[in-house]
Structures are given as structure tokens and as C-alpha cells.
Amino acid sequence: MFLKLHNIYAGYEGGDVLKGIDLAVEKGTTTCIVGPNGAGKSTVLRVLSGLLKPRLGEITFDGRSIAGLTPRQILALGIVQVQQSHSLFPSMTVQENVRLGAFMLHDSALVERRLHEVEEMFPIVKTRARDKAGSLSGGQQRLVEFARCLMLDPRLILLDEPSMGLDPRTFKQVVETIKEMQSSGRTIVLVEQNARTGLSLSTNGVVLESGRVRLEGPHADILNNPEIGHLYLGGTLSKA
Numbered sequence: 432m433f434l435k436l437h438n439i440y441a442g443y444e445g446g447d448v449l450k451g452i453d454l455a456v457e458k459g460t461t462t463c464i465v466g467p468n469g470a471g472k473s474t475v476l477r478v479l480s481g482l483l484k485p486r487l488g489e490i491t492f493d494g495r496s497i498a499g500l501t502p503r504q505i506l507a508l509g510i511v512q513v514q515q516s517h518s519l520f521p522s523m524t525v526q527e528n529v530r531l532g533a534f535m536l537h538d539s540a541l542v543e544r545r546l547h548e549v550e551e552m553f554p555i556v557k558t559r560a561r562d563k564a565g566s567l568s569g570g571q572q573r574l575v576e577f578a579r580c581l582m583l584d585p586r587l588i589l590l591d592e593p594s595m596g597l598d599p600r601t602f603k604q605v606v607e608t609i610k611e612m613q614s615s616g617r618t619i620v621l622v623e624q625n626a627r628t629g630l631s632l633s634t635n636g637v638v639l640e641s642g643r644v645r646l647e648g649p650h651a652d653i654l655n656n657p658e659i660g661h662l663y664l665g666g667t668l669s670k671a
């Protein structure tokens with residue numbers, strides 16, 4: 432298994448938010464985590480990217496244990512995250528922000544090649560290269576954040592609510608971008624508030640509720656599960 436979480440407990444000062452999470456992700460698949468607000472979806476991604484250390488449990492990535500590594504060490508292994516909130520440096524230019532995605536690379540020819548690749552994929556990186564990132568709309572910033580994360584040629588991409596707050600056109604572009612990343616064989620773990628869209632895009636789905644995995648399986652199984660209907664309406668699942 433490419434990525435595996437076993438019995439993960441993690442949280443903040445108020446106590447555990449994740450209460451024994453198990454998750455298995457195969458290489459080249461997309462896993463969508465859905466669930467109500469506060470279920471712990473972003474916390475799962477924070478644990479994976481090293482921003483939060485699990486209190487208990489084990490995480491293996493490509494055969495090595497990564498629980499407790501620093502965010503930088505995890506990034507060096509090729510795990511990148513696009514955060515739920517916007518994360519570009521607003522007073523730096525678009526291109527400077529994108530180049531930051533490659534700060535770990537020391538091969539300048541490689542950086543130029545990657546920059547060229549992401550410019551092809553996201554024209555805005557070229558057309559607005561010298562504009563301050565803060566002058567872009569929220570949707571445009573989201574595309575630049577995707578471009579920045581691809582500069583590292585990541586092996587695992589963590590996307591936290593990539594479609595949140597986007598206008599319909601940028602939303603479509605984000606969906607297309609995710610599909611492109613999938614067809615180039617990338618492994619993605621996605622958190623999506625828009626559960627139907629997220630699950631439809633994904634290979635597998637995981638329903639989190641109160642820090643526990645409530646349901647998991649191929650995306651169609653989750654979409655067709657009658658109990659999950661509540662989730663689409665933004666409520667919690669019925670108590671079984």
C-alpha cells in the first residue's frame with residue numbers, strides 16, 4: 432500500500448479530534464474524504480503533511496514510517512498540500528510564488544523546465560507572472576496554488592477543499608486540473624465539501640464523522656449509500 436494510516440489519534444489542546452483513523456491509499460488513485468464540518472477532515476491532511484503530530488498511531492508512505500517527521504522532511508518525500516485557506520504571499524508576484532514551490536530543488540534547469548510545464552497547464556502563471564498574487568481573484572489564486580504545488584513533481588497531493596468559494600468557471604478549471612493530475616498517474620487525497628462532486632471525481636471515498644471513519648469504499652458505494660444522503664444536505668449521518 433502506497434499510503435497507510437493505522438489507528439491515528441491526533442488533536443489540539445482540547446483533546447483528540449481523530450479517534451483511531453485507519454486509511455489505505457493505493458498508488459495512482461484519488462481518495463475523497465467527506466464529512467460534516469468539524470469531523471476532522473483537515474486534521475487528517477495536517478497529520479499527513481506533518482503540520483500536526485499524531486499522538487498515537489502509525490503512518491507509512493511508500494514503505495517508510497512518516498508519523499512525527501517535520502513538514503519539511505515530508506515535503507522532501509514528495510507530499511505536498513494545497514491548503515483550505517489561501518496561502519500565496521500576496522505582495523510577491525505570481526511567478527515568485529510559483530517558484531517558491533521549488534525551493535527545495537537546486538537544479539536550476541529543472542526548475543525552469545517545471546515552470547514551463549506549469550505555465551502550459553495554467554496560462555495565468557504566465558499571463559500574470561509579474562502581477563502581485565494579492566491582485567488575483569480567489570479562484571485565480573487557487574490555480575496558482577495548484578501550479579506551485581506541482582513544481583515539486585509531487586508523489587502525493589493533498590487537496591483541502593480545492594473548490595471552496597470558486598466561481599463556476601474556475602471551479603470547472605479546478606476539476607479539469609484534478610482530472611489531468613489523475614490521468615498523469617498522480618496519487619491524490621482530496622477533502623471536498625461538495626461531496627457529490629468530490630466523490631464522483633475519485634476512486635475511493637471515506638466518510639468521516641466525529642473523528643472516526645464511518646464508511647469507506649469505492650466511490651460508487653459511498654454515493655449510493657442511502658445514509659449518505661444527509662451528508663449532501665450538509666447534516667450529519669443518522670445514528671446507526
Ligand SMILES: Nc1ncnc2c1ncn2[C@@H]1O[C@H](COP(=O)(O)OP(=O)(O)OP(=O)(O)O)[C@@H](O)[C@H]1O
Binds near residue numbers: 471
Ligand atoms: N488549530 C486548532 N486548534 C484547536 N482546535 C482546532 C484547530 N483546528 C481545528 N480544530 C478543531 O478540530 C475539529 C476538527 O477540525 P477540522 O478542521 O479537522 O474539521 P473539518 O472536517 O476539516 O471541518 P470543515 O469542514 O469545517 O473544514 C474542530 O472541532 C475544530 O474546531
Ligand SMILES: [Mg+2]
Binds near residue numbers: 474591
Ligand atoms: Mg476543513
